[in-house]
Amino acid sequence: MTGEHRYLLDNARAEAGTRFAALSAIFDPPTFRRIGELGIRAGWRCWEVGAGGPSVPRWLAERVGPTGRVLATDIDVSWTLEAASPVVEVRRHDVARDEPPAETFDLVHARLVLVHLADRERALRSMVAALRPGGRLLLEDADPALQPLSAPYESGPRERLANRIRIGFRAMLAERGADLAYGRRLPALLRAAGLADVAAEAYFPIASPACDLLETATIAHIREGLVTGGHATEEDVDRHLANIADGGMDLATAPMISAWGRAEEK
Structure with missing residues (x-):
């Protein structure tokens, strides 16, 4: 992606590895549970879209x-x-942008991908087209607008600073074309794409070491943009990172909406 739709949290930065580890610790358990409930078994052909790290x-x-x-x-x-x-x-x-793979799949899965894309509609069509009859599509995307705070319990100045920096982070995402209310649309989009047995659930992680690790890596990744964009000062960022390191704050990530459906048998 280029221009206004350039991905803010690109894989090229050193912090990406730490972010992937934290995202895995937070989101792999609910992702794996859901895929298991969709019936994955030996012999399935799977397409993991926007894989990022290696865990999934x-x-x-x-x-x-x-x-x-x-x-x-x-x-x-x-x-x-x-x-x-x-x-x-x-x-x-x-x-x-690219054509979908020539083969078809029993499972297509994308996590925290579509919310960042400029042409989400084309990406969704590509994934649906790659399903074999009876194949399952599982889309998981954040919805920061459902719960926009870093510290939902704003009990003091540390939490207020965390939330002010989260507001800046959300503004940076929106400037690059991210849809901060996309997750809630997933069930309707899957039905509109013609999938059957559509359902969804939300997962809202809060107050874990992995949440702290993700926040630290993310802020380090976007630090320059926060400062140059006027969302925070260098001193603000240093203080926020020190507050996280000291422990005792209940930091949350955005709720993740998981929606799934099945391609009709032909």
Whole structure:
């Protein structure tokens, strides 16, 4: 993505690895539970869209076994390559611009991808088109507008500073084309795409070491933009990072909406 739709949290920065580790700790358990409930089994063919880190492709590979296949794609596969194996193919691919894979899949999954894309509609069409009859699509995206605060219990100056910086972060995301209320639209979008058995749930993590780690890595990643954009001073950022390191704050991430549906049998 370029221009106003450039991804704010790109994979090229050193902080990306820490962010992927924190996101995995926070979101892998509900993601894996949901995929398990969708019926994943040996022999399935899976497409992991915008894979980022290696944790989800590796887990999928363990479930589908040597008779299955996992295609893990991203516009930057630097971190995804760690998951490459005889079962996992890692491929550079832009779901919003490139044609979908020629093959079809039993499961297509994307987590925290569509909210950041300029052409979300094309990306969604591409994923739906890649489903084989009866295949499942699982989309998981943040909805920061549902709960916009970093510290939902604003009990003192540390929490007020955290929330002021979160407001700046949200403004930076919006400036780059992110839809901060996208997650809640997922069920309707899946129904409109013709999928059956559509359902959804929300997951709202709060107050964990992984939330602190994610906040620290994210703020380090966007620090320059926060300051140059007038959202915070260098002193603000230093104080916020020190407050996190001291512990005792209940920091939240944005709620994640998981929505799923099934391609009709033909």
